Amino acid sequence: MAKGRKKLKIIPLGGLGEIGKNITVFEYGEDIIVVDCGMAFPDDEMLGIDLVLPDTTYLAKNKERVKGIVLTHGHEDHIGALPYVLRDVNVPVYGTRLTLGLLEYKLEEHGMLSKCHLQTVTQGQTINLGVFRVEFIRSTHSIADAVALAIHTPIGIVVHTSDFKVDYTPISGESIDLARFAELGKKGVMLLMCDSTNVERPGYTMSERTVGETFEEIFMNARSRILVATFASNIHRVQQVVNAAAKYGRKVAICGRSMVNVSNKAIELGYLTVPEGMLVDIDKIKNYRPEQLVIVSTGSQGEPMSALTRMALGAHRQVEIAPGDLVVISATPIPGNEKSVSGVINELFRKGADVIYEALADIHVSGHACQEELKLMHRLVNPKFFLPVHGEYRHLRQHANLAQGLGMEKERTLIMEIGQVLEINSSEARIRGTVPSGKVLVDGLGIGDVGNVVLRDRKHLSEDGLIIVVLTIQKETSGIITGPDIISRGFVYMRESEAFMDEVKQVCKEAIAKCQGKNCLLIKNTIKDILRDYLYHKTKRNPMILPIIMEI
Amino acid sequence: MAKGRKKLKIIPLGGLGEIGKNITVFEYGEDIIVVDCGMAFPDDEMLGIDLVLPDTTYLAKNKERVKGIVLTHGHEDHIGALPYVLRDVNVPVYGTRLTLGLLEYKLEEHGMLSKCHLQTVTQGQTINLGVFRVEFIRSTHSIADAVALAIHTPIGIVVHTSDFKVDYTPISGESIDLARFAELGKKGVMLLMCDSTNVERPGYTMSERTVGETFEEIFMNARSRILVATFASNIHRVQQVVNAAAKYGRKVAICGRSMVNVSNKAIELGYLTVPEGMLVDIDKIKNYRPEQLVIVSTGSQGEPMSALTRMALGAHRQVEIAPGDLVVISATPIPGNEKSVSGVINELFRKGADVIYEALADIHVSGHACQEELKLMHRLVNPKFFLPVHGEYRHLRQHANLAQGLGMEKERTLIMEIGQVLEINSSEARIRGTVPSGKVLVDGLGIGDVGNVVLRDRKHLSEDGLIIVVLTIQKETSGIITGPDIISRGFVYMRESEAFMDEVKQVCKEAIAKCQGKNCLLIKNTIKDILRDYLYHKTKRNPMILPIIMEI
Known part of the structure; x- marks a missing residue:
């Protein structure tokens, strides 16, 4: 066969x-x-x-x-x-x-x-x-x-x-x-x-249900508003928040674009069950006392634009963190996100909230x-x-x-x-x-239009910034008409380093003087080489150097 | 009083x-x-x-x-x-x-x-x-x-x-x-x-001595070369490696600048005791069989220039990782270093080494x-x-x-x-x-010469790169003499986007045409505004835009 x-x-x-x-x-x-x-x-x-x-x-x-x-x-x-x-x-x-x-x-x-x-x-x-x-x-x-x-x-x-x-x-x-x-x-x-x-x-990984037991304990003891941050896609987690809220008589408000989208879809398809009248629009939370509310939000990874991060920074439109708020971060930081999550926790504590996170309780599996x-x-x-x-x-x-x-x-x-x-x-x-x-x-x-060259340039620019050297020269004689002018970004703070920039200009002038009668490319390379050595010697930094020469 | x-x-x-x-x-x-x-x-x-x-x-x-x-x-x-x-x-x-x-x-x-x-x-x-x-x-x-x-x-x-x-x-x-x-x-x-x-x-935090017990077990069972990476300053940890090496008849080579410096100082001051003849220069390790050696090195945090990272990348002058090498990373990643450490572990495994790290054994306290x-x-x-x-x-x-x-x-x-x-x-x-x-x-x-402005510029440059628009104009009439020329770095890969850069040039030309008889600053701002909108609409990116205008 x-x-x-x-x-x-x-x-x-x-x-x-x-x-x-x-x-x-x-x-x-x-x-x-x-x-x-x-x-x-x-x-x-x-x-x-x-x-x-x-x-x-x-x-x-x-x-x-x-x-x-x-x-x-x-x-x-x-x-x-x-x-x-x-x-x-x-x-x-x-x-x-x-x-x-x-x-x-x-x-x-x-x-x-x-x-x-x-x-x-x-x-x-x-x-x-x-x-x-x-x-x-x-x-x-x-x-x-x-x-x-x-x-x-x-x-x-x-x-x-x-x-x-x-x-x-x-x-x-x-x-x-x-x-x-x-x-x-x-x-x-x-x-x-x-x-x-x-x-x-x-x-063994613990059952999702164990998180619900922790939620119940937290909800039972809480006397203030509760916020739970978790992954939008973890509908079972959201269901357990809803269950605890139902048991202890709280309304649930959903916050954060992806949390709203996923929850709506899950309710529509029957994967998330919320008792009639229990959902509250996030714009209407002012109508309830703190102890009547739980807010479920995105941001458990400390993502910069997420709902919880904006709340922590006092930049959220509908939710302002108040002393006594209890924030539960029901997630583990994904490798690489540890510092962002920690930053959010610190800010929440600073605003007077109590924060429960994985180091302190079993609120994630x-x-x-x-x-x-x-x-x-x-x-x-x-x-x-x-x-x-x-x-x-x-x-x-x-x-x-x-x-x-x-x-x-x-x-x-x-x-x-x-x-x-x-x-x-x-x-x-x-x-x-x-x-x-x-x-x-x-x-x-x-x-796919950003490849290694572009990333390498971004990396270079991010570490030491750039210096642009601009001059116009006479096409036939290579004589300088205007410049050299020096523009820098991300290198040093200009206002405090005018004298230094004057030195840089002088170094460029001397480099150009060495190139009399040479072509434009050679002048550019000479400026780059001499300036790179000078800057490294003076500052131990290596900014991107862009000589721009206009021939007229 | x-x-x-x-x-x-x-x-x-x-x-x-x-x-x-x-x-x-x-x-x-x-x-x-x-x-x-x-x-x-x-x-x-x-x-x-x-x-x-x-x-x-x-x-x-x-x-x-x-x-x-x-x-x-x-x-x-x-x-x-x-x-x-x-x-x-x-x-x-x-x-x-x-x-x-x-x-x-x-x-x-x-x-x-x-x-x-x-x-x-x-x-x-x-x-x-x-x-x-x-x-x-x-x-x-x-x-x-x-x-x-x-x-x-x-x-x-x-x-x-x-x-x-x-x-x-x-x-x-x-x-x-x-x-x-x-x-x-x-x-x-x-x-x-x-x-x-x-x-x-x-x-309770466990005693430093418990790590020594794990080392003993590892050394007792190892049949190949052992490398231990830890913090240079943790002299007690290094002492325990030395003790295990002494017990199981291995020579010790020290690797990495700070490890060498700190160990030398610690031996000199009597904080680190190494039996006579047991230290081997890292340049001489070729004279010993793998099972006769333990190398103590820096790099437990996956620092890019450290000894262990260079070994993992095959870029270390004296130490080449060979299949069967046993690498012990005797440290926990400091928050923020998790991904670098993980990268080093992956590379070591790829080179055929066995790697013992904190997730697998008690090799750090x-x-x-x-x-x-x-x-x-x-x-x-x-x-x-x-x-x-x-x-x-x-x-x-x-x-x-x-x-x-x-x-x-x-x-x-x-x-x-x-x-x-x-x-x-x-x-x-x-x-x-x-x-x-x-x-x-x-x-x-x-x-202290790098402040918020400089960091903000570096951040901006790192995310979307920059576009420079260069032109020379006639001082009196503002008529264009040369340009506009477009230079970009860290934005898109130029070779693949020539047509797009032509469009950018055209947009700049139109912007300049709107500014006839206006001063240089106004022309610059017009170019910036129009180009920013155009680029964002076309690419959803927001590069730094630097218009450079030479008046002659």
């Missing part, structure tokens, strides 16, 4: 060796399907960048072969790149109701909703996409309606957990479908792709499986090969170690980089070849 | 509402003493800044009244500003042997050692400085030879713990002198100033007291008033709460901001008035 000789190709285009922009390509013969299509947030080196997309050149080149994009849940790192990628590769998108509900918002913002083909699936459903049969397995994560995938292929079954935790007591719906994983394991699974985010943490949960998944699925996904290199390595600790042979644990191609048939799996992959930077409306 | 009516003034110039640059002024009548004089590291907003100093204008203005500067230990955040501050306020500096040994290096680097007056004290000693009697109490911290202070003043005793932990089994020397704190408490202490760094952590240790200190000293120090606002607030939880009245717990003046006599303490305080930024050789 010809089919038997073909191989399944798996190509991660994001999410390995990094946190975020999760996207994986599955390919067999002529058929391609894609799992997830997420964005990532820029790191500190990417100055001025708004968000980061995966490089999907490979999909664009093969777009007529792509049967569809399958989504596991509605987090930004799983759906955030779709408004960009669907422009080039407009194929059907499959996801559960809430996942597609959140995606609709994004596509609408980009004016693309009417052009896209969204297909709702339910947990437990199976669909056919070309040669692939994709099964959506009920899962639990820090967002409702999450699924894992069993991808039935001609060479065998691939189980992709996506982000998950084993929550035996989730807030709504049923628990993760462990029985189905076990059943697949019994049948025989070729490859397990499994979430590595929390592989360094021993034990992770959405990802810890070591014991991962071991459970490995044992249930019992795969032939293992590919750790969703994590930095260290996480992938530790996850491979964990699998080997469970008895899997080293040769069957595969650590991949994005862009590499994994080829599997029924007996072997090997990494062979690469496709284009990487980061596409979005800055304002520009997609 | 006239003396009775005078008040003790305490003025923190740094270290409150922030981490770092610890410095406090004590003033009674005409006499001033200063406790510590530290620097801080720049935060993310301080683009291009190398380090941050406290504003010591107040000391410079009153320098003839300053009797001396008293140091509690040799960490940068307690001694790092001295090379700058001693230029203006050259008074005697008192500290223990190791503290002054480390300070000598710094002063030598700044060519100031011969001009300064350093006076060695020992743990337990008392000195007179004007009206003050300063007692150096034996303490334990993550650096050897640390002291707390009892400052005997005419209005009573002030106990300043500085940074400390209660380590019952320190590596060298004796444990913290709890008996002396108790004795002072019995006698009656007016004010306690106490370290707040770890106030959010319940329980803090140098600061946790809640139970703080409670012990409060109970022993039993002060009349309490001033939490060394921490962000949240830490100071939590520390005040902790004191109140021990029964202290709220009115007697004081939360201060830097620059505020605390006045105490024998019956009351109140905050009254302020002196100049804040941050002095050091950028290269410049001290």
